[in-house]
Amino acid sequence: MVFAPLKFNNNLIAQKPIIQGGMAIRVSRAPLAAAVANCGGVGVIAASGLSEPELKEQIKLARSLQTNKNGLIAVNIMFAASEFRRLIENSVDAGIDLIISGAGFSRDLFSIGKETGVQVVPIVSSVKLARISKKLGANVIIVESGEAGGHLGTDQPIRKLIPEIRQALDAEPDLPGVGKVTLVAAGGVTSGADIMEMMSLGASGVQMATRFVLSKECDVHDNFKNLFLNKEEKDVVMMQSPVGLPARAILTPLIERLQNGTIEKPKTCDSCLKHCSHSFCIIRALDAARKGDIENGLFFTGANVKKYTEILSVKEIFDKLEAEVNEYIKNNKIDCGKERCVF
Ligand SMILES: Cc1cc2nc3c(=O)[nH]c(=O)nc-3n(C[C@H](O)[C@H](O)[C@H](O)COP(=O)(O)O)c2cc1C
Numbered sequence: 001m002v003f004a005p006l007k008f009n010n011n012l013i014a015q016k017p018i019i020q021g022g023m024a025i026r027v028s029r030a031p032l033a034a035a036v037a038n039c040g041g042v043g044v045i046a047a048s049g050l051s052e053p054e055l056k057e058q059i060k061l062a063r064s065l066q067t068n069k070n071g072l073i074a075v076n077i078m079f080a081a082s083e084f085r086r087l088i089e090n091s092v093d094a095g096i097d098l099i100i101s102g103a104g105f106s107r108d109l110f111s112i113g114k115e116t117g118v119q120v121v122p123i124v125s126s127v128k129l130a131r132i133s134k135k136l137g138a139n140v141i142i143v144e145s146g147e148a149g150g151h152l153g154t155d156q157p158i159r160k161l162i163p164e165i166r167q168a169l170d171a172e173p174d175l176p177g178v179g180k181v182t183l184v185a186a187g188g189v190t191s192g193a194d195i196m197e198m199m200s201l202g203a204s205g206v207q208m209a210t211r212f213v214l215s216k217e218c219d220v221h222d223n224f225k226n227l228f229l230n231k232e233e234k235d236v237v238m239m240q241s242p243v244g245l246p247a248r249a250i251l252t253p254l255i256e257r258l259q260n261g262t263i264e265k266p267k268t269c270d271s272c273l274k275h276c277s278h279s280f281c282i283i284r285a286l287d288a289a290r291k292g293d294i295e296n297g298l299f300f301t302g303a304n305v306k307k308y309t310e311i312l313s314v315k316e317i318f319d320k321l322e323a324e325v326n327e328y329i330k331n332n333k334i335d336c337g338k339e340r341c342v343f
Contacts, residue, residue, distance in 0.1 A: 002336045003196065003325050006042070006205040007182065008072075008119050008140050012097055014205075015040030015070035016318065018195075019142070019184060021209030022076020022100060023150070023300070025049035025286040027220055028212070030061035035217040035314035037062070037071030044100060047087045048078040049272065049283055055087060059094035072097040074121075079104030080151075080243045080273050085112070092116045102144065103151045103243065105129050110136040123186070125153030130165045130181075137175060140182040141165075142207055147188030149210050149302035151245040158187045159201065166202030190307045192324020196334075210302035216313045221292025227252075227299055231306045242277040250299040254285055 006017035020036040022028055024046040033043030045058050055075070062073045075091045077084055080103045088099055101109050102123030113120035114137075122133045123142040133141050143165050145158035154161070162185050169181050185198040186207035195206050212218055214228055227250055239255055241247040249255060257263040258280065266281040276282075282298065289297030312320070329336070 002334075003199060003329070004204070004336075006140075006184070008098060008121070012072060012119055013070075014042045014072045015068075017184075017205030018042070018318070018321070019074070019100075019186075019205060019207040020044050020212045021149075021186060021207045022046040022074075022102075023209055023213065024076070024078060025283060026290050027218065027224075027286075028076070028209075029219055030058045030065060031219055032212060032215065032217045032314070033073055034062045034065035035215070036212070037066050037073050038068045039314055039318040040068060040071045041318070042072045042074055042098065044074045044076050047075040047091060048081045048103075049286070050087070052083075052086060052090045055090050056094045059091065059096055063095070074098035074100050076100045076102065078102060078151075079106045079109075080245075080275070082271055082274050084274075088112055088116075092118050100142065102142070102153075103245065105132075107132075107136060110138065113137075121184075124165075125156070125161070127165055127168045129153075130169060131172065134169055134172065134175070134181050137178060138181060139178050140184065142184045142186050143203070144207070145185075145187030147303040148186055149248055149305075150300040151241055151243055151247045153245065155246075158185050158189070158198070162198060162201040162203050188302060188304045190304050192321045192326070193328045195321065195325060196328040196332075210305050211308060211317060212314070213301075214308050214311045215317060216311060220290045223292030223294055224289055224297070224299060225311055227294065228301065228305050229309065229311075231301075233306065236301060236303060236305060240277075240279070242279050242282045243273055244275055244277060248301060248303060250301050250305070252297065252299060253295050254280075254298055 006014045018041040022044040028046045033045045036043035077087045098119045100121045109120050121140050123144050124130045145161050146155040183203045184205040185203040189206045237251045263280045272283050285298035289299045
């Protein structure tokens with residue numbers, strides 16, 4: 001078990017095995033993604049909900065802010081978005097390093113990856129989809145658990161999913177030229193000790209999102225960040241998203257209206273999703289959250305938001321994780337062998 005660079009292919013290696021999870025709508029944008037890449041991690045711009053010119057502009061801006069070439073810039077595109085393919089094509093045109101896709105599963109993702117020559121990374125929440133991804137040629141898979149924020153594909157905890165998926169994939173022959181599949185653990189990872197535990201269970205990296213909302217570089221309204229501070233278990237709830245998936249969010253007036261059936265149905269629709277229940281307009285609710293509108297906003301969060309008590313810069317977040325990883329390595333007398341621990 002080592003804390004080593006995260007390899008996507010021979011040309012794409014992130015110095016630190018930490019991905020900042022994509023957060024639509026306009027929660028994870030260029031300044032956050034670039035700050036993460038500058039710390040050696042994978043910074044992710046959420047593409048869902050952006051127009052094509054805005055997406056290209058965000059990728060260009062992230063590149064202009066990126067000073068450390070040992071980090072990577074990716075986009076996250078929800079499969080559920082109507083513009084899925086067009087957003088991928090625009091990201092490829094703009095020179096993105098990686099395409100990450102979740103909120104639904106797409107076999108097309110792998111053929112698009114082959115056609116365009118860009119590295120694709122699926123997000124899965126089950127053994128079944130991990131197996132299919134491996135068969136379709138995935139060499140890196142993000143495993144997202146029931147503790148994650150936003151739309152969820154499972155209620156299973158990360159400490160159960162990672163070993164299960166590791167075991168299932170290792171039991172099958174590796175594809176020629178692809179080799180052993182790399183797993184990245186997403187959902188509820190909050191500390192350096194959690195990261196090292198994920199490595200011991202069979203992951204080679206982690207994806208963290210809620211932590212990065214509480215960063216100085218995340219450019220959502222301060223109300224959004226303050227809402228995340230000092231939360232208790234009772235402040236975090238599950239809800240049914242119009243996408244057709246369960247999701248986790250902070251209990252706010254919008255959720256109360258959804259629970260008691262008084263939420264307003266949308267009068268107009270931009271058809272932003274392939275399938276939508278129209279129970280309320282999720283894109284407007286997420287946009288209201290970004291702008292700090294507590295009354296009308298939908299604030300997605302991970303289950304462990306209660307563990308965060310401060311807003312830090314991305315550099316401070318990485319420094320803190322580094323100190324915790326080093327402490328774990330020292331306390332547990334871990335031999336990092338030939339592959340050097342990167343911190
Ligand atoms: C505010 C917020 C928005 C999110 N939006 C997306 C999204 O657009 N696409 C996606 O694949 N995952 C999304 N997620 C999930 C994260 O990318 C990530 O996998 C997960 O939250 C990791 O768990 P953590 O928040 O406990 O660190 C979102 C999470 C949060 C907190």
